[in-house]
Amino acid sequence: AELEDRLTRMESDHFWVGDPPIRTLHVVSNVTVDNGGGEAAIESNLVLYLYRSNDQRRDVPVQVVPAACEYRVAAADAAPRITFKKVTLLTCDGIVPLLPPVI
Numbered sequence: 001a002e003l004e005d006r007l008t009r010m011e012s013d014h015f016w017v018g019d020p021p022i023r024t025l026h027v028v029s030n031v032t033v034d035n036g037g038g039e040a041a042i043e044s045n046l047v048l049y050l051y052r053s054n055d056q057r058r059d060v061p062v063q064v065v066p067a068a069c070e071y072r073v074a075a076a077d078a079a080p081r082i083t084f085k086k087v088t089l090l091t092c093d094g095i096v097p098l099l100p101p102v103i
Contacts, residue, residue: 026048070084
């Protein structure tokens with residue numbers, strides 16, 4: 001229900017979080033691939049940098065969001081297909097900034 005609400009808000013003209021768009025930079029590291037059976041298990045670390053040009057908090061011009069990522073990728077006829085994706089934010093127990101619609 002909450003995801004549906006967020007998607008509805010994102011499609012409206014009043015979605016203030018993304019106006020102006022949040023600038024992001026993604027740094028992916030420590031990628032490991034375990035290719036067993038018909039699926040590959042991929043793990044990586046992610047650091048997401050967020051900059052909002054309209055943010056009034058001058059003390060935090062850039063926010064840093066570290067995360068650990070897990071994927072399962074299956075072989076398909078035309079192209080590989082992601083069958084599982086999990087992103088665990090390091091700061092999930094604390095204050096998590098508003099993230100852009102697509103990470």
